[in-house]
């Protein structure tokens with residue numbers, strides 16, 4: 232490992248390829264995180280007092296427990312990665328944003344653990360696809376891979392799951408808890424959106440190709456994770472295709488925003504990845520209930536023409552104060568420049 236030195240240039244964001252407006256948004260992520268931090272113990276206790284101890288029939292409890300165990304370990308992965316980013320990112324504003332994320336993820340981890348405990352579910356090891364997905368992000372060998380993997384590929388899918396679980400009101404404590412998570416996660420996606428362009432700009436063609444191959448691997452793991460949890464989602468009345476299609480639309484929009492923010496032609500690789508994921512999804516989770524030959528015909532069709540997504544889906548949700556009444560904000564933000572959109 233390279234010897235650590237004091238990074239005197241950390242305030243010169245331009246020297247890292249980070250534009251002033253992106254740097255301001257990143258700095259604001261930290262201050263917003265500080266202002267909107269919630270007390271996990273107090274929030275969970277209050278929600279249990281209000282809605283009662285989570286009580287589900289055994290089959291639903293096991294299904295919900297299996298799906299949210301992946302979320303719990305995902306929060307740990309996010310915690311570890313953001314702590315690494317807080318250490319490794321040099322520009323001051325990006326370091327601030329990653330530091331605040333690490334603080335949020337620690338809270339998400341212990342609150343999810345305590346929630347599963349209250350539900351009476353003992354987290355078990357998660358299945359292979361999800362394990363490979365999380366471990367691939369945890370072991371990513373570059374900052375760009377960590378940011379792309381966690382902030383732009385895993386978090387948008389988690390955000391979609393939180394939203395759907397909330398809408399379906401599977402369990403009232405969890406329904407009321409989700410907006411607290413969503414509000415924090417929306418800030419985390421901002422770190423990827425604002426900092427990845429600066430990293431990509433400075434990458435060689437070989438590094439970009441490596442990133443592309445990495446993205447390809449993660450996409451496969453994501454599709455198979457969805458496939459494995461399909462039965463559990465069905466039991467919870469969550470349509471698996473809605474989950475993956477909305478998650479992919481969010482990912483696609485996020486990647487498009489990153490690539491279009493500078494002059495790099497990323498359309499073709501992104502289209503390729505997208506088409507591949509669409510095809511795998513159609514094969515493993517068909518939109519229609521058909522026999523195998525019908526399914527293969529439709530898969531072939533998707534391979535040639537792709538799927539169309541609802542591109543009106545926002546990358547991150549807008550969560551209001553009324554949905555998170557237990558956040559005791561400390562008055563007005565003290566950030567010097569309040570011009571960004573981070574939650």
Ligand SMILES: [Fe+2]
Pocket residue numbers: 306309335336339416
């Ligand atoms: Fe999180």
Ligand SMILES: [Fe+2]
Pocket residue numbers: 309336386415416419
């Ligand atoms: Fe997060």
